[in-house]
Amino acid sequence: MNIVICKNYLEMSCQVAGIVAESIREHVDLKLGLPTGETPKAMYAELVKLFREGNLDFSETVTFNLDEYVGLSSVDPNSFRCFMNENLFDHINIRSSNIHFPDGISECFEDECQAYEDSIQKAGGIGLQLLGIGRNGHIGFNEPGDFIRDITSKVNLTEDTINANARFFKTPSEVPSTAVSMGIGTIMRAKSIILMANGDSKAQAVKEAVKGPITPHLPASLLRLHPDVTFFLDREASSLLEAK
Ligand code: PGA
Numbered sequence: 633m634n635i636v637i638c639k640n641y642l643e644m645s646c647q648v649a650g651i652v653a654e655s656i657r658e659h660v661d662l663k664l665g666l667p668t669g670e671t672p673k674a675m676y677a678e679l680v681k682l683f684r685e686g687n688l689d690f691s692e693t694v695t696f697n698l699d700e701y702v703g704l705s706s707v708d709p710n711s712f713r714c715f716m717n718e719n720l721f722d723h724i725n726i727r728s729s730n731i732h733f734p735d736g737i738s739e740c741f742e743d744e745c746q747a748y749e750d751s752i753q754k755a756g757g758i759g760l761q762l763l764g765i766g767r768n769g770h771i772g773f774n775e776p777g778d779f780i781r782d783i784t785s786k787v788n789l790t791e792d793t794i795n796a797n798a799r800f801f802k803t804p805s806e807v808p809s810t811a812v813s814m815g816i817g818t819i820m821r822a823k824s825i826i827l828m829a830n831g832d833s834k835a836q837a838v839k840e841a842v843k844g845p846i847t848p849h850l851p852a853s854l855l856r857l858h859p860d861v862t863f864f865l866d867r868e869a870s871s872l873l874e875a876k
Pocket of ligand 1: 668669670671672764765770
């Protein structure tokens, strides 16, 4: 795995946006796996800036988002779909038919999850997968546990994740306790993976992902088994990597 330590959040975001932009220029129909959350916001803002300056064309780009809350429709302001519209999709020339999202209000999650996997496969697989990391080491909504979920599945969120995500809701009780998430296998089948982490609150998870045992109890550690993964970190998130 590669590790790039950036001097701050903005530099990390611009570097990753630069790689995404370069990948889109090289492969106009790039299949891009996308995260939500606080971490990727400035990276998305940089992509929007590059688009507005005329330096980037998303007309053939195909996206697959990592996850969505169960019970929230795509127009719910707390849905990840809404987040993506506000932070990226509404500001660039991506075609709506090229945007893919797990369905949070499906009647049959098993079928829906399989259909999501099928659509990724039909597109030829994900070329570049971007990720954040949870304070508990989760990637997507693959929470720490005794086993690995291969494909997109309906998952239970841990209390830590619910508490961490409560900042996006009016009250913690509004945070859904379940979600639909790409599986670890879905993520690992991407050709190339970039994980971004910033801030002190991610330092312990980053340290364990990089230096700890490779285990589903720290899902991001499994990324070390991938042949092309890079962690982009700010100084705070990398601060425990040198410690014994
Ligand atoms: P955050 O979430 O970017 O809001 O910190 C990351 C994650 O939970 O994967």
